[in-house]
Amino acid sequence: MEGTVLWWLASVIGGLPLLLWLLWSWNEIRFLVPLKARMGNTKIPPGHMGLPVLGELLNFLWYFKIVGRPDDFIISKRERYGAGVGMYRTHLFGSPSIIGCSPAFNKFVMQNDNLFPIRWPAQDIVGQKSLVVLNGKAHARLRSYVSNAINKPDALKKIAKLVQPRIVASLRLWAEKGQIRGIEETKKVTFENIGKMFANLEPGPVLDELDRCFEGLVKGVRAQPINLPGTAYHHALQCRKILMAIFRTELEKKNGNGSEDGDDLMDGLMRIKDEHGEILCDDEVLDNIVSLVLAGYESTSLASMWALYYLAKYPDVLQKLREENNAVNNKKRGDFITNEDLAKLKYTNKVVEETIRMANIAAFTFRLVSEDTEYKGHMLPKGWKVILWIRYMHTDPNNFDNPMCFNPDRWNQPPKPGTYQVFGGGARICAGNNLARLQLAIYLHHLATGYKWELVNPNAKMEYLPHPKPVDGVEIAFSTL
Numbered sequence: 001m002e003g004t005v006l007w008w009l010a011s012v013i014g015g016l017p018l019l020l021w022l023l024w025s026w027n028e029i030r031f032l033v034p035l036k037a038r039m040g041n042t043k044i045p046p047g048h049m050g051l052p053v054l055g056e057l058l059n060f061l062w063y064f065k066i067v068g069r070p071d072d073f074i075i076s077k078r079e080r081y082g083a084g085v086g087m088y089r090t091h092l093f094g095s096p097s098i099i100g101c102s103p104a105f106n107k108f109v110m111q112n113d114n115l116f117p118i119r120w121p122a123q124d125i126v127g128q129k130s131l132v133v134l135n136g137k138a139h140a141r142l143r144s145y146v147s148n149a150i151n152k153p154d155a156l157k158k159i160a161k162l163v164q165p166r167i168v169a170s171l172r173l174w175a176e177k178g179q180i181r182g183i184e185e186t187k188k189v190t191f192e193n194i195g196k197m198f199a200n201l202e203p204g205p206v207l208d209e210l211d212r213c214f215e216g217l218v219k220g221v222r223a224q225p226i227n228l229p230g231t232a233y234h235h236a237l238q239c240r241k242i243l244m245a246i247f248r249t250e251l252e253k254k255n256g257n258g259s260e261d262g263d264d265l266m267d268g269l270m271r272i273k274d275e276h277g278e279i280l281c282d283d284e285v286l287d288n289i290v291s292l293v294l295a296g297y298e299s300t301s302l303a304s305m306w307a308l309y310y311l312a313k314y315p316d317v318l319q320k321l322r323e324e325n326n327a328v329n330n331k332k333r334g335d336f337i338t339n340e341d342l343a344k345l346k347y348t349n350k351v352v353e354e355t356i357r358m359a360n361i362a363a364f365t366f367r368l369v370s371e372d373t374e375y376k377g378h379m380l381p382k383g384w385k386v387i388l389w390i391r392y393m394h395t396d397p398n399n400f401d402n403p404m405c406f407n408p409d410r411w412n413q414p415p416k417p418g419t420y421q422v423f424g425g426g427a428r429i430c431a432g433n434n435l436a437r438l439q440l441a442i443y444l445h446h447l448a449t450g451y452k453w454e455l456v457n458p459n460a461k462m463e464y465l466p467h468p469k470p471v472d473g474v475e476i477a478f479s480t481l
């Protein structure tokens, strides 16, 4: 009897380290041994593939969710493996991956779209004909349509006129309320403007239904792609059907009326011709409207929310912003500003860049390695993902001095090459980057010239998933100047 107990004790004590070693090494053996056979002595980037199935997910959640120091995820790798050439191997979000966290490596990936194409896990939700999922020639063709419709000076001039009535009206309403949650109110005004910009829709039941469906869509994009009743993915597909039906009705109305006179983005996408005189088909227009709203809705509202936050935290910046904006053509509170005026507002444009840098709305972006590729003596294996950790570009003190300080004056000089990746880069650089900048600048103008506000919880904790924001959603006391 005693012998059996001892035997079990010895097995557990002896076996436990073996079990732990196996758990720790399983992914390394599973993914690296076949590579060694294929690639001989070529180095794989340093790092660790984490635990079976989970990979480094627990480590990621530890830094992003539990301790709230997201950048330590990369810093801990730099401390353990050295800065090297700015890439680490890992297993994260279900795939063996290379994390890219240096300006040069990220630029290399972004500028070689053919080697590193994009692969959206939720293509059915985003739309098979949308810009964000297409690659190669199909992508380039669509990209010129979309840029012309939303990101070029002519389009932006119209958009500047279109969005201001709602921005001005919503700020007035916030002042009447006296206290608001920034995240909710910036979402509301952003979506009203999206309705107006994209399909000339006014606030009302149709817009409310669209908003509800987009919320479902966003949740589905982030969820596991399991199409079973009850899952977020399934719900998102149902939401997509409703969205498409609503936008299709609008599109058919336009087709019936002839869209020559219309001024919204759907009209723009329907009308624009490529160099061969061809226009987009209805499904292309609809898929792209949906994916543009997806790309532009949350990002724009979060950037606006962060502007409220940082300007409350940095009153000197707000003061300089006010002085510059008050000097524009002696405008009164609520008077509209033009694109030409905005271009002259040098300090305002620096506040825009600094807000977007600090907001880190897109923490990372994904690519697929389409063939074995060597980078500075390290192999990126075919079939692995690349996770471009763009957040780290903006929080690394090697790239930006005192990076966590909100300092628009740092934009007196251009950033070091490749360090400012808020909008990505290369062929897939954000197709709405100028639109996002424009909306933020207009909003800053009206805020600064007419209103004052204070954070209700200046020391609110931060959360970082799915996007960085103070946990109170930027609650502020808001009033006219």
Ligand code: HEM
Pocket (backbone or CB within 6 Å): 118, 131, 132, 133, 143, 150, 291, 292, 293, 295, 296, 297, 299, 300, 303, 356, 361, 362, 365, 366, 421, 422, 423, 424, 425, 427, 428, 429, 430, 431, 432, 433, 435, 436
């Ligand atoms: C502050 C706001 C915004 C930020 C930080 C942002 C960030 C980004 C980033 C990082 C990418 C690159 C993704 C990648 O490389 O995989 C991207 C792509 C894209 N963004 Fe934005 N974005 C913003 C606003 C907008 C707006 C307002 C729109 C349009 C309404 C928009 C439309 C797009 C589209 C269509 C793409 C895909 C481009 C392509 O694949 O060719 N974005 N955005």
